[in-house]
Amino acid sequence: MKSKIKSIFKQIGYPNFGGVLVSTVVLLTIAFYNTSPLTFNADSAMYIESAHRRVIEPDRPILYGLFIKYFSFNTSLWLVIIAQSLIVSFVLQCYFNSFGPENNGRYSAQKKSNVFLIVFCVLVSLCMGASFQVSWIMADIFTPISILLMGGILFFKNISPLKLGVLSIMLIFSASMHNSNFYICLSLIVIIAFTFLFKSIRKQYSLLGFTFKRILLAFLLLVLSNVTLSTIQFFYGGEFKSSRGGVVFLMGNIVEMGIIDQYLNDQCGKKNYELCNYKDSIPNNFLWDARSPIHKTGGWKGSEKEYSVIIKDILTTPKYLKTFVFSSAVLTLKQFFVFETGEADKPWRRVSLAVRNYYDNDFDSFITSKQSKQKLNFTSINFLQNVVFALCLFIYIIALSSTSNVVETRYKLLAIYMILSIVINAWICGTFSGVFPRYQSRVVWLMPLPIFLFVMARWPVKSANNSR
Amino acid sequence: MSSKQKIKEELFAIVIGALILCFYALNNKFPLLFEKSGNFIDNGFSEKKHTTGESLYSFFVAHASWGKSLWFVVYSQSVLLILVLYYYFHFFIENHRSRLIYYYGYIFFISFLMSASIAASTISPIIFGSTSLLSIGLLFFVKHLNFERTLIISVIAIVSSAMDTATILTMALIFVASPVIYLFIKGEQRVNWRTLFSRFAIVGMFSIALFLSVNKVTGKSETGFQWNNWHAGLRNLTVEFKSISIPKFKKPTVEGPAITAVENWFTSDIRECYLSKQIAGAETFDMIRMSQWMVLLLTTCACIYLLIKTKFHNNLILYLLASLLLTFIVRSGVSGKLEDGLWGFVWILPLPLFLFPVLPNHNLNEK
Numbered sequence: 058m059k060s061k062i063k064s065i066f067k068q069i070g071y072p073n074f075g076g077v078l079v080s081t082v083v084l085l086t087i088a089f090y091n092t093s094p095l096t097f098n099a100d101s102a103m104y105i106e107s108a109h110r111r112v113i114e115p116d117r118p119i120l121y122g123l124f125i126k127y128f129s130f131n132t133s134l135w136l137v138i139i140a141q142s143l144i145v146s147f148v149l150q151c152y153f154n155s156f157g158p159e160n161n162g163r164y165s166a167q168k169k170s171n172v173f174l175i176v177f178c179v180l181v182s183l184c185m186g187a188s189f190q191v192s193w194i195m196a197d198i199f200t201p202i203s204i205l206l207m208g209g210i211l212f213f214k215n216i217s218p219l220k221l222g223v224l225s226i227m228l229i230f231s232a233s234m235h236n237s238n239f240y241i242c243l244s245l246i247v248i249i250a251f252t253f254l255f256k257s258i259r260k261q262y263s264l265l266g267f268t269f270k271r272i273l274l275a276f277l278l279l280v281l282s283n284v285t286l287s288t289i290q291f292f293y294g295g296e297f298k299s300s301r302g303g304v305v306f307l308m309g310n311i312v313e314m315g316i317i318d319q320y321l322n323d324q325c326g327k328k329n330y331e332l333c334n335y336k337d338s339i340p341n342n343f344l345w346d347a348r349s350p351i352h353k354t355g356g357w358k359g360s361e362k363e364y365s366v367i368i369k370d371i372l373t374t375p376k377y378l379k380t381f382v383f384s385s386a387v388l389t390l391k392q393f394f395v396f397e398t399g400e401a402d403k404p405w406r407r408v409s410l411a412v413r414n415y416y417d418n419d420f421d422s423f424i425t426s427k428q429s430k431q432k433l434n435f436t437s438i439n440f441l442q443n444v445v446f447a448l449c450l451f452i453y454i455i456a457l458s459s460t461s462n463v464v465e466t467r468y469k470l471l472a473i474y475m476i477l478s479i480v481i482n483a484w485i486c487g488t489f490s491g492v493f494p495r496y497q498s499r500v501v502w503l504m505p506l507p508i509f510l511f512v513m514a515r516w517p518v519k520s521a522n523n524s525r
Numbered sequence: 526m527s528s529k530q531k532i533k534e535e536l537f538a539i540v541i542g543a544l545i546l547c548f549y550a551l552n553n554k555f556p557l558l559f560e561k562s563g564n565f566i567d568n569g570f571s572e573k574k575h576t577t578g579e580s581l582y583s584f585f586v587a588h589a590s591w592g593k594s595l596w597f598v599v600y601s602q603s604v605l606l607i608l609v610l611y612y613y614f615h616f617f618i619e620n621h622r623s624r625l626i627y628y629y630g631y632i633f634f635i636s637f638l639m640s641a642s643i644a645a646s647t648i649s650p651i652i653f654g655s656t657s658l659l660s661i662g663l664l665f666f667v668k669h670l671n672f673e674r675t676l677i678i679s680v681i682a683i684v685s686s687a688m689d690t691a692t693i694l695t696m697a698l699i700f701v702a703s704p705v706i707y708l709f710i711k712g713e714q715r716v717n718w719r720t721l722f723s724r725f726a727i728v729g730m731f732s733i734a735l736f737l738s739v740n741k742v743t744g745k746s747e748t749g750f751q752w753n754n755w756h757a758g759l760r761n762l763t764v765e766f767k768s769i770s771i772p773k774f775k776k777p778t779v780e781g782p783a784i785t786a787v788e789n790w791f792t793s794d795i796r797e798c799y800l801s802k803q804i805a806g807a808e809t810f811d812m813i814r815m816s817q818w819m820v821l822l823l824t825t826c827a828c829i830y831l832l833i834k835t836k837f838h839n840n841l842i843l844y845l846l847a848s849l850l851l852t853f854i855v856r857s858g859v860s861g862k863l864e865d866g867l868w869g870f871v872w873i874l875p876l877p878l879f880l881f882p883v884l885p886n887h888n889l890n891e892k
Binding site for chain 1: 545548552596792797
């Protein structure tokens, strides 16, 4: 029986299928436990509604809404999270195949990749936030997907044109799912391109077969992603514009940094800003507080012009710029270390209504889910996540500071890429939006990946004869 | 590896180590506060001598913050502690590579499984209690110290010992008990008694002088220590035992001293402070509290096992156990408050276990 299954897998030419399927199921653990896909505040509802009502929200792109609409087949939100899980499993498996031993069609090598993929998924699902992210109706899962896809496009060795094509298309769409994805990927490209200026690094790259062409390709894909999103938004009645709400998000963070109080105190006598009327009553939660001046000065769209002027003035005045840079550094550090998973409080009424209106089949299970009954507790997972994070950071520091050749350059490079992407994610989210655990918990589970790939490469493979 | 490269790695280890020690402050989005943290901030900026015995810490807060941000305070106190910890690994482990591995291992261990990071992330002098114990330990065990290192370690020992009443008393008791401890120290680690005496005389004298010069010492103090009623505090022994457990970091009240002080002296930090997890009432240390107890239990067993097996030759274990016992007694008498308790110290106990694999005299068969 076992050999029959093996031969079937070989015949269909895709022996990875089993690994992807099992890891897809493993990554959905939290959703199964909750008995329904998880939702977040009003955000999940906004995504669901935007596509169904063909409305472009002022603070987020429509693409994830469309993803929900089309991948749910207007039937069930379960299909959405299954699709998310499949995508994550597929991309992860590309890594396990590419960084694993040369399999040459050997079943044992393939099996090893699959086993490591599944063990990795079990670890990041039960001890970290991966399963939560996958099981969530939120665009956040597309941030680690974008990082992984870009890493794949840049670093995969001997990648076939077909695979490169698939990964490229996936990157175009995943980078457009959330406002931050494009900037994270762009920052990564800029930094990596910058390293090409150094001869010693260039030499290392060439030994690994990593060329500047790949950087150009990734950059092109990002431009395409931006154009695609702008076109889609235009098609749905919006402007030909991809990123949305950036100025308002940054303004919200300038309030949190405490710069706005000082700025308004200095400038309100000289300049006639509408915000000056509310300078003594600006709440800490500038973006979402019902009493926030943003609702009195024209909303997200109406306030954008004035906020742009204020931000420009702040960023070009040395006095405020100094505070901004310092705060940005502190916020990046804070965001790097704030990565608790499990922001799934009792669903808001708006979410319940959206599920009832558009996914009536799911409504009963949604209402009786653990999240709706507030029975979800992530204390243990968060503690384990802290421990795994510490362990990974420890291994990274030791491995990257080592001058010996125990860890091959390829794995070191991947580890640097992962840590860099996690730091950039912290910087972009912390500085331009605010420090929230969900921003970092969406990517922190990528940390064990290079370690797993390294261990897998070192793990002995049974010889072809033995495996038969 | 060139010496330049080594220095770079050492500097990196200190910077990163201090950052890791600030984990709980960063994770909380603001340094952790007790209500009395507000008193330290206020006293520091008002530049008056106070009777609380913690004036030096108040000055430290005022100066280390540069009057700008409390983040500088937690990072500075972490740097001082990490420097002392790094010296342990530097002096006890010869091989540079192994030294860094054990050092990082220990820092991550005490930060994520024990309370070291919580203590370092709090605006409270408690972290200086362990800095003081550890720096005195270095003076005990490190035979050949050059002038610069002697100076650095002595200054850290002096400053950290004078930070509060309980710490200076513990230091004094360690010095009084040092001849007894010295008798137990055997083998190569034994420092010449003249050297030891001169080290202790300098540190003891300067720290007591510093303590007395910055504090207004009266018969009765406003909080904690009472000179003429110290024995009454011994009743607090049971409270002190409970204080091994990490205390609850309650949500500071808006009108309370902590928030008011931040509002008065760190205007630009106040929004950050309001957005912290502690203020939102979301800061819980349940899991790390449990993990600290488990680690402590295992560590104590391991230490006792090593002590018996190595026939009391493991001097560092003996010193740390003795100093923790003295801390326990002194803090029961002086404070008896959970937040000043042993929870901020017990993480030093696993240190010998991280040094043990490479300690020169760890021969398990020696009987």
